Amino acid sequence: MKYFCSKDCPDLCGFEFIKNNNQVIFKSENISYLKNNFLCSKLKKFYIREIENNSESYFNDINGNKEICNTESVINKLGLFLNSNIEKKILYLRGSGSIAYNMGYWDLLMSYFNNVYFIEGSPCDETGISAHIEDFGMYYNPVISNLEEVEVIFLFGKNAKVTSPHLYAYLKKLKNRRKKIVYIDPVFTDSASLSDYYVAINPGCDNILCALLLKKMKLIDENIDENGLLKLAGINRAVIDALTSMIKFKKTAFITGYGLQRYKNGKNIVQWINKLAYLTDNLEYLYYGRSSKSNLKNLNIDKKNLINVAKVVGLLKENYFDILFVVAANPAITYPDSSEWQRCLKKIKLIVVDTIETETTKYADYFIKVGGMFCQEDIQSSYFFHSLKTRKKRAINRFPSDIDIVKDLSNKLNFNINIEDINELINNEEPEKRKYKGKELPLIFPSKPDKVYQLLTNSHYAYLNSQYLKEDFEKDNFIYVANQIAELENIKDGDNISLYNKCGNISGPCKVSKKLNNVILIHKNRLLNGKSPNTLIESMATDAYNGLAYYDTYVSISKLNSNLTT
Ligand SMILES: Nc1nc2c(c(=O)[nH]1)N[C@H]1C(S)=C(S)[C@@H](COP(=O)(O)OP(=O)(O)OC[C@H]3O[C@@H](n4cnc5c(=O)[nH]c(N)nc54)[C@H](O)[C@@H]3O)O[C@H]1N2
Ligand SMILES: Nc1nc2c(c(=O)[nH]1)N[C@H]1C(S)=C(S)[C@@H](COP(=O)(O)OP(=O)(O)OC[C@H]3O[C@@H](n4cnc5c(=O)[nH]c(N)nc54)[C@H](O)[C@@H]3O)O[C@H]1N2
Ligand code: SF4
Ligand SMILES: [Mo]
Numbered sequence: 287m288k289y290f291c292s293k294d295c296p297d298l299c300g301f302e303f304i305k306n307n308n309q310v311i312f313k314s315e316n317i318s319y320l321k322n323n324f325l326c327s328k329l330k331k332f333y334i335r336e337i338e339n340n341s342e343s344y345f346n347d348i349n350g351n352k353e354i355c356n357t358e359s360v361i362n363k364l365g366l367f368l369n370s371n372i373e374k375k376i377l378y379l380r381g382s383g384s385i386a387y388n389m390g391y392w393d394l395l396m397s398y399f400n401n402v403y404f405i406e407g408s409p410c411d412e413t414g415i416s417a418h419i420e421d422f423g424m425y426y427n428p429v430i431s432n433l434e435e436v437e438v439i440f441l442f443g444k445n446a447k448v449t450s451p452h453l454y455a456y457l458k459k460l461k462n463r464r465k466k467i468v469y470i471d472p473v474f475t476d477s478a479s480l481s482d483y484y485v486a487i488n489p490g491c492d493n494i495l496c497a498l499l500l501k502k503m504k505l506i507d508e509n510i511d512e513n514g515l516l517k518l519a520g521i522n523r524a525v526i527d528a529l530t531s532m533i534k535f536k537k538t539a540f541i542t543g544y545g546l547q548r549y550k551n552g553k554n555i556v557q558w559i560n561k562l563a564y565l566t567d568n569l570e571y572l573y574y575g576r577s578s579k580s581n582l583k584n585l586n587i588d589k590k591n592l593i594n595v596a597k598v599v600g601l602l603k604e605n606y607f608d609i610l611f612v613v614a615a616n617p618a619i620t621y622p623d624s625s626e627w628q629r630c631l632k633k634i635k636l637i638v639v640d641t642i643e644t645e646t647t648k649y650a651d652y653f654i655k656v657g658g659m660f661c662q663e664d665i666q667s668s669y670f671f672h673s674l675k676t677r678k679k680r681a682i683n684r685f686p687s688d689i690d691i692v693k694d695l696s697n698k699l700n701f702n703i704n705i706e707d708i709n710e711l712i713n714n715e716e717p718e719k720r721k722y723k724g725k726e727l728p729l730i731f732p733s734k735p736d737k738v739y740q741l742l743t744n745s746h747y748a749y750l751n752s753q754y755l756k757e758d759f760e761k762d763n764f765i766y767v768a769n770q771i772a773e774l775e776n777i778k779d780g781d782n783i784s785l786y787n788k789c790g791n792i793s794g795p796c797k798v799s800k801k802l803n804n805v806i807l808i809h810k811n812r813l814l815n816g817k818s819p820n821t822l823i824e825s826m827a828t829d830a831y832n833g834l835a836y837y838d839t840y841v842s843i844s845k846l847n848s849n850l851t852t
Contacts, residue, residue, distance in 0.1 A: 288315070289677045291329055292386035292659045293750050294410065296575070296670035297452045299325050303333075305682075319431060319456055319671075326451050328748070331755050336641040336658030337683050343655045357654060357686055364637065364652045365698030372699075374608035377403045377593070377601075381615020382410065382751055383640065384688075385578050386664035386677075391692045391705060392613045392639075393587045398701040403607065407595035407832025409621060413547040414574050416830035417556035421564075422720040427576040430456065430671050436537040436571050438466045442492055442559055444543035447476040448747045453541075453670060454480070466532060470495065471545075473744065474801035483528060486803040488520035489740050489837060490549040490732030493558035495519055495529075497729050502530045505565040510729070518731060520803065539571035545744060548837040551730040553830040558729070564722040572720075573670070580667040581674055583711045596827035596834060599623050602630035609635045613688070616752040618645040620811050622834055624820035625790050639691065644752065645818075655685055662687035665708045676708055730829065738840035739771055741785065743810040743819050752811040762809060765794045767843075768802035775843050785841040790821040793846060806841065 291299045300315030310333060314323035343360040344352050378396040380389065396402050418425045430453075433439060439457065446454035457480060461467055469481035472489045487495060494515045500506040516522060532538070540563045546555050556574065563572035593601060601607065603626060610631070618628050631649035638650040641658035661683065665676045686694075689705060696703040734740060748758045765783055767775075777783055777796055784793040785806065794814040799807075808819040826835040 287678055287680050289660065290666065290675035291332070292384040292664060292666050292677075293328075293332065293753070294382035294385050295750060296450045296668065297326075298666065298668035298671060298673060298675055299329065299452070300673075300675050301325055301329065317452060320452065320459065322455075324451075324455070328750055328753075331749070331758075332658070332753065333660060334755060335753060337660055339642045341641075341643045341655045344650075344653050346651045357656075357691075360652060360654055361691065361694050361698070364654070365695060367652070368695070368699060371609065372399065373401055375401045375403065375606070376609045376611055377405075377598070377607040378611045378613075379405055379598070379615050379617060380613045381617070381620070383614025383753070384659045384662075384664075386659065386662070386666040387579060387582055387708075387711065388662060388664045388689050388705070389614065390579070390585045390587070391689060391703065393589070394585055395692050395696055395701060395703055396611065397588050397590065398699070398703075401591075403591040403593050404589040405595050405598060406592035407827075407834075409595065409834050409836070411544045411547065411575055411833075412595075413552040413828040413830040413833030414542065414544060414556040416832060417547070417553045417560060418574055420553075421557055421560045421722060421724045423723055424717060424720065425575070425577060426717050426720065427573050427670060427672075428570050432571055433460055433465075433539055436465065436539045436568075438468065438532050438536055438538040440468045440538060440540045441470065441477065441481070442540065442542050443471045443546040444541045445471065445475040445477045445545075445744065447480070449543075449745050450670060468529065468532065472803040472805050473742065473807060475744070476747070483532070485521060485525055485529075488518065488732070488803065489742065489805060490546075490551055490555065490734070491519035492546050493551065493555040493729055494731070495521065496558035496562040498526050499530055499533065500562060500565055502526050503534060503566070533566055537571065538566060538568050539573065540568065541573045544575075545742070545837065547828065547833065548835060550733050550826065550828055550835045550838050552828040552833060552835065554728070554730040557724065557727055560722070561724055561727055564724065569720050569722065575669045576667075578666050578669050580669075581713055581715070582665065582667060583706075583713060594827065595832060596825045599626050599630065599825045602627070602634065605633075607634065609637065611637045612646060613639045616640075616644045616646045616811075618649070619752045619813070619818040619820065622820050622823040622825040622836060623789060624818040624823075639688065645813075654691060656688050656691060657683055657685035658687075661685065662689055663708060665711060674712065733838060735840055738787070738842055740805045740837070741819070741822060741839045741841050742805050742807045742837055743823070743839075744807060746809040746812070749812070754812065759812065763794065763812065763814060764797040764808075765792075765814070766797050766799045766802060766807040768804050768806070769798050769800050770804050771806065771843070772796070772798040775845070777843070777845055782846040784844045784846055785822060786844065787822055787839070787841045789824055790817075792817045792819060792821055806843075
């Protein structure tokens with residue numbers, strides 16, 4: 287039986303699996319552009335989380351006592367509850383748990399409620415998508431094998447080794463064929479060691495780098511204060527000279543990561559990368575992303591009452607909604623202002639559909655345990671590699687799939703939702719090539735205040751967003767501090783430190799790192815002394831309005847008394 291991994295990961299691995307007694311073996315599907323097939327270690331963890339965990343559905347009775355029972359009984363209770371609250375204000379939030387096509391039927395189901403509120407934008411890659419739509423009228427990636435044609439590959443904050451291991455393996459193969467790799471990132475990440483040239487840029491400054499490169503190549507004639515810009519971006523003239531000599535007259539690929547768009551000037555940054563690719567005649571080698579529903583029929587959902595993603599938590603705080611309906615998301619950890627989120631989750635009527643109990647389901651009045659991606663027939667298109675994958679249905683545990691629940695609730699609410707056959711969804715139209723529509727583009731600077739330190743919250747290889755196993759908690763659970771900052775603050779490896787700002791505080795052991803360019807790093811979506819780093823992050827929109835500026839976060843440091851063992 288064929289399956290694919292439908293997590294929010296660009297690799298979209300296809301696999302088969304064999305269950306032998308108590309052992310599960312996963313076998314990777316052939317990957318055409320790589321010599322060796324492999325699967326990342328996360329897949330097995332997803333299996334353990336979704337299939338082998340002991341979570342059971344439950345609802346809270348009228349006295350607020352948790353009553354654990356089978357999913358069917360909880361759905362019956364939920365059906366009664368929703369029927370008698372059908373006109374109430376429902377906020378609906380769907381996350382990245384699985385982003386395969388059929389999960390969209392949740393959106394369809396919710397659109398039948400009169401007073402439902404959908405969320406406009408997302409915590410993920412919306413800012414960069416907006417930049418591409420503004421510049422090209424479309425959101426599209428050329429085929430990955432175009433990389434074979436270039437001489438140089440620029441990775442703008444794309445830590446492929448961690449977030450797209452099959453792209454990394456491909457880059458390694460290309461490097462062996464003498465392609466030059468330039469890696470630009472405020473952090474010397476696991477991917478940086480693959481590069482021939484590393485640029486330790488200041489956060490939020492890739493647009494400045496692009497403008498300086500274009501100016502040097504005489505492709506723009508704006509008057510810019512070059513010295514001022516070099517200082518702001520934290521780079522010197524030699525970097526500009528070296529990079530221009532690498533790009534000039536050579537086919538160059540530009541691969542844009544998602545980290546650099548999580549800023550208040552994130553859309554502007556992506557637009558300058560687009561402009562660099564356009565003016566150097568490299569549009570066929572410009573990569574950002576592509577919809578996971580590409581080549582699939584649109585479900586045409588009427589997403590009514592849109593609420594901006596950055597404003598959601600503020601409205602929850604004001605008790606604007608009566609009910610919160612969460613599907614495949616864990617906002618108690620993954621959304622900014624997580625302490626406020628937790629207070630709001632506690633007080634609102636909360637329905638959560640998930641594969642496992644989480645920091646969010648803890649507050650649920652109705653928790654529906656589903657079988658997850660191993661149990662649901664589905665289809666999805668890769669947003670980096672162009673494959674379209676389908677999975678056959680075979681429920682491998684006793685829990686229903688999301689689609690089973692959608693059908694069940696639809697019947698109970700008389701919504702009559704029709705789930706289409708997967709084979710009817712595919713449309714194989716190839717999109718037209720990009721045409722640059724960019725007009726005047728200002729240069730928007732980052733907004734770092736003085737005397738505070740910037741906090742980045744990057745991905746970690748061992749887990750995806752908040753989908754980890756307990757043992758991953760122990761891995762790299764430090765507050766990483768750049769050595770420049772450690773010197774200024776007189777802190778050493780193993781010191782117990784606290785980071786704080788107006789949103790809150792978080793504490794943990796410090797690790798001083800030479801790999802960070804004047805920033806602090808905590809890996810994203812995990813807990814440090816029981817708190818998510820998102821406690822420190824304000825819910826702020828980017829310049830695209832529909833994305834979140836997670837990395838425009840500034841903190842102060844205080845040293846706590848006890849010195850932990852290293
Ligand atoms: N500080 C900081 N915060 C960030 C980021 C950052 O860089 N820095 N990154 C952001 C990004 S890019 C994203 S995409 C968001 C992600 O944030 P979320 O959307 O919350 O995503 P996840 O934590 O991946 O998964 C949410 C839940 O889905 C459940 N789940 C898994 N599979 C299924 C399924 O098949 N069905 C159902 N019903 N549930 C399932 C999982 O168990 C998990 O509890 O986090 C964002 N948060
Ligand atoms: N293992 C693993 N894989 C994942 C995920 C995961 O949580 N774990 N999450 C998945 C999801 S939902 C997403 S959206 C993607 C995210 O994919 P990526 O965008 O590749 O990952 P991030 O870790 O968010 O950020 C990438 C890099 O951007 C750098 N960066 C930050 N600010 C700047 C800047 O101003 N300029 C430059 N040049 N670089 C900067 C960071 O230091 C980091 O190394 O990965 C997906 N894959
Ligand atoms: S998380 Fe990414 S690399 Fe790992 S199995 Fe899933 S699609 Fe493949
Ligand atoms: Mo994401």
